Amino acid sequence: MMGNLGQPIARADGLVKVTGAARYAGDQNQVGQLYAVLVASAVPAGRVRAIETRAALAIPGVTRVLVASDMPRIHADLDKITVPPLATRFIPMQSDNIVHEGQPVAIVVGESLEAAEAAATIVRISYERAAFIVPETAAVVSADPKKGSYSMSNTLDFNKGDAPAAIAAAPVKTGAAYTQPSRHANPMEPSAIIAAWKGDHLTVYDAVQHLPAVQNVMAAVFGLPTTSVRVVSPHTGGGFGAKAFVWPHEILAAMAAKVVGRPVKLVLTRQQMYGMVGPQPQMVHDVRLGAGADGKLLGVGHATTNITGVTEDYVEFGAVPGRSFYACDNITTSHRIRRGNVTLPTFMRSPWDGPGSWALGSAMDELARALDMDPLDLRLINYAETDPESGKPWSSKKLREAYEEGARRFGWRTRVKGGTRDGHWRIGCGMADCSQGQARFHSTARIGLKADGTARIESSFCDIGTGPATIFPQVAAEVLGLDPKQILAVAGDTDLPYSGPTYGSGTTISTGAAVQQAAYRVRAKLAKLAGWPAEDVTMRDARIMRGNEARTIREVLGEAGVSELTSEGAFDLPGGAPVDMGSPAFPARTFGAIFVEVGVDQELGLLRLRRATGVYSAGRIINPRTARSQMIGGIVWGWGMAAMEASHFEPTLGRWLAKDLAGVPLPVNADIPPEIDVGFVDEFDANSGPLGAKGIGELGATGVAAAVGNAVYDAIGLRIRDLPITPEKILAA
Known part of the structure; x- marks a missing residue:
């Protein structure tokens, strides 16, 4: 053991972030993409009576102005998704109903962001207004379990x-x-998503705190197997809970991309965050x-x-x-x-x-x-x-x-x-x-140890600025006897092993434990190749040791004709539960x-x-x-x-x-x-x-x-x- 745990190691992702090399959802682009701009309701309650789009469509570069009748209908599978991770079951533009100001009622899609933004300002909406309820002065009532979004672990x-x-x-x-x-969270990075379809396969680059949740919700929305949806989020610029669950703008962007047959990029403005994401x-x-x-x-x-x-x-x-x-x-x-x-x-x-x-x-x-x-x-x-x-x-x-x-x-x-x-x-x-x-979450991770004494951690955890790309290499390095700088953490992709959410203060305790188990399993495989009992070995300086005997990783793998050892680890909760509070x-x-x-x-x-x-x-x-x-x-x-x-x-x-x-x-x-x-x-x-x-x-x-x-x-x-x-x-x- 090198004693890496407990050491004040500098952040592994610091350089890419301060130099601008880190790519966030809004930085992603796809060939042939269109830019989406939401048109939001100006009234807090009622219904859309009519939408006038001719002037907006006349602007050069504007491709479509999508309204509720253009959008695909939600698949029945969505009823199987709980709230959370779905933020709300009310998906705008599935009907003409309006339940709050700022709700999307149309989507302008254009060849350039400038064209789409200009067109969005001249889309004309006529409303049938209804009386609205001011929440602070509304009647105090008991929550309805049938309408509840509080199913995670509590009693009223x-x-x-x-x-x-x-x-x-x-x-x-x-x-x-x-x-x-x-209070609104106001993360430095507003919510953003780019959605691209290839046949019945959907890929989204999204600003999120849990990639598999987006994958599961998108699959349910469109009636697809989860393997047909890939979610990528290498960096998320702050979340604070605002990006914990799947909000309607993410679903609308994927729907728009399906309708127009091209990738669609949607980046919310700061003002739109107040109408799209809850406080x-x-x-x-x-x-x-x-x-x-x-x-x-x-x-x-x-x-x-x-x-x-x-x-x-x-x-x-x-x-x-x-x-x-x-x-x-x-x-x-x-x-x-x-x-x-x-x-x-x-x-x-x-x-x-x-x-x-x-x-x-x-x-x-x-x-x-x-x-x-x-x-x-x-x-x-x-x-x-x-x-x-x-x-x-x-x-x-x-x-x-x-x-x-x-x-x-x-x-x-x-x-x-x-x-x-x-x-x-x-x-x-x-x-x-x-x-x-x-909170603790079911999580998994995979580690690959190479002959040159470097290693790679793979898991779909999110980097929202809390430092997992730094501490997970420390966890693995402690077991594998490496310098943490020799271990790369790769995350933010649902093609990688499943990781629990990055909220509830649960990432270190959950995914960290999965990383640790994967590292122990890799070490056990290395010990077996060396012909030693796993419980007898330690590792230090890219060497495996038993008592006074020591061999390098390169020697052991070379003699076995193996270029890399890989193992997966998991943090499993009692009864197979996805989450618990202890x-x-x-x-x-x-x-x-x-x-x-x-x-x-x-x-x-x-x-x-x-x-x-x-x-x-x-x-x-x-x-x-x-x-x-x-x-x-x-x-x-x-x-x-x-x-x-x-x-x-x-x-x-x-x-x-x-x-x-x-x-x-x-x-x-x-x-x-x-x-x-x-x-x-x-x-x-x-x-x-x-x-x-x-x-x-x-x-x-x-x-x-x-x-x-x-x-x-x-x-x-x-x-x-x-x-x-x-x-x-x-x-x-």
Whole structure:
């Protein structure tokens, strides 16, 4: 063993990305391709009465203007596909019905993008308008399982003990509503796809987070075997959940290509992303806590309501933290929805726990204030040694160590409390818990070891910027005794072995385990060729060794007349399940604590992040360098949630008010302090998988909003329960 795991190795894909050599979906081209531009509905509800296309077709280079009657009908096989991975069962242009503003009602196809864009602006649509429902003010209802897009792993209602009675009888209690707006993911790369047919075989280059999902959905849409669909996505420029599932624009592009008989390229504009791809939904959390005078929680109530579309019921399980974070004998959680004429919401970094940690983390701070207790001590008193929901032991948990190390590094125990001054700034500190449920997915991988001491990893995993092309060679190198630079990871193609999705923080734990198994199998084959028992050998410096004996890979393969050894590995879940949230006996979560210091200028309403420390219990860290980068990105993401980001629904026009980055502020370098302190406790989670690792891509974004809100209260005594914490809310005090 070379000890590659745990080493801060630089990213293998860094050079191609910073030099522009990496090819994303929008960079792909096909001979003879046409360019598609969507024409979107200007009304939020009703139907298309007529479409006038003559002026658009008169523009030179415009080939077709496709309308609903031109499009192929969806094959019945689509009914077999669940939601998710299909983002929504409502596929536009299969009828004249309109369910939200921005919905595609026509597609202009041209020889050039410029011609198609010009034509799209002069396609004239007449509508039969209908009354629309503003989602934020719609009636609160229970989700309908028949319309559900929440089938992945959750329950709408949970009850343990008698939480309402326990809270009512508690000596100390707090309760409030905490709200957060809808937010769109805005990845750097907008969604894009190029679809090409060759007979009954479809190839698509797509910006996605799970290639086999696109393959399965496309096959179902057109009634094809999956082997007739190939999906290619060598690089995806950020996803954050927006590219996790298959959205209608992908299906429409493939339909358009089939109709016109030529490859079709569709790249969504930033504005179109708001009409084609769902946001994280607006949510209201009602959190009620009751505690004894010693701080021990006697009852926890966490009820959420989120907006959804009229076609399906998307449920954002934001109350999951209420039944997962703290030990308590009496817990009740519930999830309800408001249906409206809006793009169906979807997962967004970090689903469920990101929203839930904002509300619960704020409520815990309010309880600590009511008890006159340090918020960290309150958490230690209510530390959950086992999963509060099931009573089962955690797969692993070293949150106590994370608390201690984070408090030490930040100086939490020695901080000056409550609104100290730095010139015109009032300074405050806050902290909160970080935690994310851990998904695991069935995955496979193949490794080929060559005589020259190089190797190749093949798997269909997605590169969305999280670094799998770096850490998977580290995993294989550890087993095969190679330098990670000698191992190439090839991904992003459904012709390669199946990999689970790149979401749910599940890539490392799942595909990484498959890579490790494939490497062990290759090593066993090499040992057999050398005539040695596999359990007796190790590898180092392109040599296989047993005791004091050593032979090079080249020697062993040369004597056997073999140029390459290949093996496949798999990470299989109990019962053949495609996904789970931990082994049956051990619920799985990642944990951590975030400490922040903010400055507040009450006269100008300004809020600034001055410093942040996050320390995490997240299993074995394969590469501290890429892991630290992920956590910094998550903390920045959390700051955006806390202080800046919101997608507002305009109730008069029934549309998103701002559809680009001019109207939706995002954090930039000037908003973030030069150093964000990130650390990990030493941990190996033997129950999560053979690597001992967990996922961290979403963990860093949890807890930050609550910590910021708690720090604002510490600074100026103002409790803001409605995100984001913008200047007008500070000035209102």
